Amino acid sequence: MIQTGQSIPEVVVQQITPKGIEKTDTVSLFGTGKTVLFAVPGAFTPTCSEQHLPGFVQHFDEFRRQGYDVACMAVNDPFVMQAWMKSAGVPDGMRMVADGNAELARALGLELDASAYGMGIRSKRFAMLIQDGAVKQLFVEAPGEFRVSTAEHMLEAIAG
Structure with missing residues (x-):
């Protein structure tokens, strides 16, 4: 891990943008600046759709005020991610990353x-x-839990 x-x-992934689906790589996405990357087991699954993504949508402007981009990753195809993004009201600027073959998840050991x-x-x-391509803090949930990867916990981690 x-x-x-x-x-x-x-790793090459697919990002959902206002222009559509674009192949990109993690260096382009995370190589410069500060980003909160959160990952979910699957788009449209209960905890992911009812709590995890909505928390980051709700607090998106606060992350931006703190100088952070926000990216959501799931092992789903880009079309599912695009539909999830639309149904969840994801704000412009939040990155939705499709890791369709779990290549990034595997490379991270997660x-x-x-x-x-x-x-x-x-x-x-x-x-x-x-920050600038390197992991500054990492929070991995225990199976069945949803505590340390929430938007609120990440805002606390940023505050320090």
Whole structure:
């Protein structure tokens, strides 16, 4: 699993933008500046859709005031991410990242085998603060929990 101080691995992902779906890489997304990256096991799943993403949508302007970009990642195809973004009212500027083949989740060492639930390989639920391509803080949820990767917890982590 990636550790604090390590660089985000270079992986090609797909980002949903106002122009549509664009291939990009993690260096372009996270190589400069400050970003809060949070990951969910799956778009449209209960906790992800009812709590996790909505918390970041609600607090998006506060993250921006603190100088942070916000990115949401899920192991879903970009079309699902695009539909989820629209249905959740994601604000302009929040990055929605489709890790369709779990390549980023695996490269981070944060993949989750959800095959027992018919979901295949997914990402663990986590959030991290990234600055200039390196992990500054990492919060990985225990199975079935939703505490340390919330928007509110990440705002507390930024405040220090």
